[in-house]
Amino acid sequence: MATVIQIIFGLIAALIVGAAVMVVTVRNVIHAALWLIACFFGVGALYLLLEAEFLAVVQVLVYVGAISILILFAIMLTRQVTGEGVRQLVGGWRLWLTAAISALLFAVAIVPTVISHSWNVPAPPAPPGTPEPLAGVAELGRAFVYEFLLQFQVAGVLLTVALIGAIVIAFEERARRRRVLTLAEEHELRKRLAHPPPVEAPAGEPAPAPRATPISEGEVQQ
Numbered sequence: 001m002a003t004v005i006q007i008i009f010g011l012i013a014a015l016i017v018g019a020a021v022m023v024v025t026v027r028n029v030i031h032a033a034l035w036l037i038a039c040f041f042g043v044g045a046l047y048l049l050l051e052a053e054f055l056a057v058v059q060v061l062v063y064v065g066a067i068s069i070l071i072l073f074a075i076m077l078t079r080q081v082t083g084e085g086v087r088q089l090v091g092g093w094r095l096w097l098t099a100a101i102s103a104l105l106f107a108v109a110i111v112p113t114v115i116s117h118s119w120n121v122p123a124p125p126a127p128p129g130t131p132e133p134l135a136g137v138a139e140l141g142r143a144f145v146y147e148f149l150l151q152f153q154v155a156g157v158l159l160t161v162a163l164i165g166a167i168v169i170a171f172e173e174r175a176r177r178r179r180v181l182t183l184a185e186e187h188e189l190r191k192r193l194a195h196p197p198p199v200e201a202p203a204g205e206p207a208p209a210p211r212a213t214p215i216s217e218g219e220v221q222q
Helices: 002-025 029-049 053-076 093-116 137-147 149-176 183-194
Strands: none
Touching: 002 029, 029 053, 137 149
C-alpha cells in the first residue's frame, strides 16, 4: 500500500511541477491560466493524499473556483492574449542563467531538508487520550489566531496592496483608452466621411478642402 501511495504522489508531483513550468513558459495567457488551474488541482489532490479533506475542498473551491475565474475575467480585458509580437523579459543566455540561479537557490533551500529528514520512520505514538489531528475548521482557526497570526496578517496586507494596485492600474488604463464607437455612431461617421458637408468660403478666397466633423468627444481622429 505504501508503494502505491508513493507512486500516486510521484505522479501528482510531476503534474504540479509540469503545470507550473508551463504557466511561466507558454506565451498564450489563456493557456497559462488553464495550466495554473491544473496546478491547483494537483495541490488539492496532494491534500487528499494527506487525508486533509477539508483543505482539499477549500483548495478546489477557493483557488480553482474563485481565483481562477477572477484570473480568466482579467484575461478577458487583456488585449495581448496570444503573446505574439510581445518581447519576453528574458531570453537566450539570460533565460538559461535565470533558470540556473533559480535551480541553485531551490537546491540550497531543499537539500538540507532532504538530508536531515528521517525517511520511512514511523511517528512516535501519541499519549493515550490524544485526539487524532485533523485539518478541520477548528484547527485552522486556532492556527490562524495563535500560531500563524503574523503570517496571516502579512498575507492579508499583501492581498490588500495587490487589490489597490490593480484598481489604480485599471483606472489609468481606462483614462488612456479611447471610447469605442457604437454601431450607430460608426455608421453615421462613415456617412459623414463619404458625404462631407459643403464649406462656404469668403468671397475671393478658394474653398477649403472638406473635412469630416466629429460626432462626439473621444472619437477616433482621422
